[in-house]
Amino acid sequence: MSGSRQMAESTSSVQEQASGSGPKKSGGKGLDAIYRSISAAIIEHRLKPGARLREDALADVFGISRTGIRKVLQRLALEQLVTLTPRRGASVTRPSVDEARDVFEARLMVECGLMEVAAKRITEADIQELRDMAKQEREALRNREQRSAIKLSAAFHARLAEISGNRTLAEFVGQLASRSSLILAVYGNAGHLGCESHDHDNLIELLAAGDGARASGFMERHLKSIEASLSIFEEPEETPDLKDIFAVDA
Amino acid sequence: MSGSRQMAESTSSVQEQASGSGPKKSGGKGLDAIYRSISAAIIEHRLKPGARLREDALADVFGISRTGIRKVLQRLALEQLVTLTPRRGASVTRPSVDEARDVFEARLMVECGLMEVAAKRITEADIQELRDMAKQEREALRNREQRSAIKLSAAFHARLAEISGNRTLAEFVGQLASRSSLILAVYGNAGHLGCESHDHDNLIELLAAGDGARASGFMERHLKSIEASLSIFEEPEETPDLKDIFAVDA
DNA sequence: CGCATCCAGAGCGTATACAATAGAGCCCTG
DNA sequence: CAGGGCTCTATTGTATACGCTCTGGATGCG
Structure with missing residues (x-):
């Protein structure tokens, strides 16, 4: 590049x-x-x-x-x-369990990889914009505006990816972030909504310092913690196993 | 054909x-x-x-x-x-120079990353299928059927990505491979069409041996060599700088 | 003689009309 | 009274019609 x-x-x-x-x-x-x-x-x-x-x-x-x-x-x-x-x-779309796993695996691979690139290319203007976004997100969280917070969080990740300068990958990350929002809707626990805004602030500082490797590692933990916070149960399937469910009653 | x-x-x-x-x-x-x-x-x-x-x-x-x-x-x-x-x-689409670079950067990141996963998950059936595909590709090349060869090469990379079990990433790689075909059409040199089928064979063997790290490294060289073979000139742009071009005449 | 304007044709953008189908409720029958 | 088939409706799939814009050429004027 x-x-x-x-x-x-x-x-x-x-x-x-x-x-x-x-x-x-x-x-x-x-x-x-x-x-x-x-x-x-x-x-x-x-x-x-x-x-x-x-x-x-x-x-x-x-x-x-x-x-x-x-x-x-x-x-x-x-x-x-x-x-x-x-x-x-x-x-x-109601994402399946497999889909959820795939999306987070993809994010792990792509977003972490992009951090190294972003650390080299990030500008002062970028940093300022990211800080603003993170601030908005924090405020939304503080005001209990979960809807705004979710959207802002996805936008943050998307914007972060854009810094890499790679339009193709940035678009892909944007889509993954959107889909993650769906995944949170299905498998997320109420009250714990995905990204901690504090994480985003830390990420900005690491990038501002040009430390791509650490930023990548931090992003990895960040994404893994989100994924770990999900309750990925198989949930009601297409064909619920009625025999099994009512075995005791029958 | x-x-x-x-x-x-x-x-x-x-x-x-x-x-x-x-x-x-x-x-x-x-x-x-x-x-x-x-x-x-x-x-x-x-x-x-x-x-x-x-x-x-x-x-x-x-x-x-x-x-x-x-x-x-x-x-x-x-x-x-x-x-x-x-x-x-x-x-x-006539891919721009930037787009070409983005696509190959994305492939580098994603396909190499997937090799590690694929090496763990690959089955005998997969190996057999990949060998068949590589064989078809070699034959197409031998018969000077460049069109078939290009399509088969893209299909090979796409199939490789599918082995990872990650549908999302596999689809993405499929699209990148398709776009790469366009890039080759614009910036490729005649006679040297992208993937050497020999490379693909080597890749299969590394995966069959379960050596994800080496497969990843090989994929990296593979993709870089393709990209290096391109003649990426700026070419006539949308808005050719006519003033500059005809400056001598004027 | 050169240039601007107008006209005609071609092709895309949007809306509407029509056809087909799946789902649900109803009626008929056993 | 229950079950099955049927019709009826709601909603999507496809085609067609019409308008708008853009391109290219002809024409009239300076």
Whole structure:
């Protein structure tokens, strides 16, 4: 890696790149806003895993036709935030146990690896921005605004990944962070919501000091502690083993 | 596999056969077939970077309406294989220099990391399958079927990642491998097409021996050698610096 | 003769209409 | 009264229609 290149406002991933010239109608820009809106609702747990997302209802809410909604839902499905079942429509994804493990394993690998890169590339402006984000997060926690806190925490990890300068990996981390929010919704214990904001502060200091190795190690413990805080039970399966469950009663 | 220049025989035959007898049996499955068809065409360089993909034309070729085509194109866009420009339609992505670097950096991080996991989990069946794939690849190379070879090479890396058991990371690697094929199309030198099949054989042996560390190191050299073989020039950019170019004339 | 403007064509973006299907409730029958 | 089949409705899947924008060429004016 090298050089100087900044990653403008990421998260838009595809399409809508050069539309800076003028506000042409509500066009595809509106769709992106709808995407962000639904995405935020899911990440903040205002839409809980399993919630059904009927196309008509969404189309009505956002004032567009189903065509646009379908587009948005398809994108969300590709990011694994919603699940599309063939004739049943869309619903907020309920991550499986395997999926949860996979996501955290992936985060461990990628985010830790990125810390080394980020420690070398981080700038003063980055540090300031991260501190602001961490501060916002702490305040949200203090005010018991768990929804904001969750979203801010995911945003923090995503922003951290962007510092590496690798857009591809940053996008990937962003998706993983979003999915982690879903995982927390299903397997998390109430009251203990994922990241301790204190951890994030420590992380910033290590990066500011340019100590990539330590930052990586700290991130590893950070992620592992989150994963460890989950209650990963197999939960009610598709086909609950009724025979087993009612064996004593029968 | 002689010169079919655009998406040719295989694609149309599949679709026509499927919807020939029944009313509309194909359902969403047909769309997946179309996705794979276009995806394969891109990876095999039958569709070159920059090629425009007009919706009408594709709809005509595959015998469905633009609706389904748009869905497929959107998916391909999210995977960065095609680029959607607001009012200009879809075209095969021409990866930028930055993107190429990002993709290989990501592969380095993820694929090497996965080798350690894969070495522990690999089974006899996996080894056999990988050997078969490597063999196919060697044969394709020997027969000068570069298109097949490229596709097989990407498939090999993707399959390798699957062994880790981590579906999320495996999917990610699959996408990176596909994008690498695009990068090779733009920045690769003719005659030297990415992976040496010999490398793949060595990799299999290291994994079969359970030596994750060495496999990881080998993968690192493997990927770096591919990246090093590219001719990464800045090339004509979006906005060529005309003032600079014609400065002497003016 | 050169340049700006207008016109026509092509292709994408969105909405709407129609068809098919799964789920649920209801009726009929044993 | 219970069970099974049937219809009926709600919701998704697909196609088509229409409008808007952008491109390229022709035309009129300076």
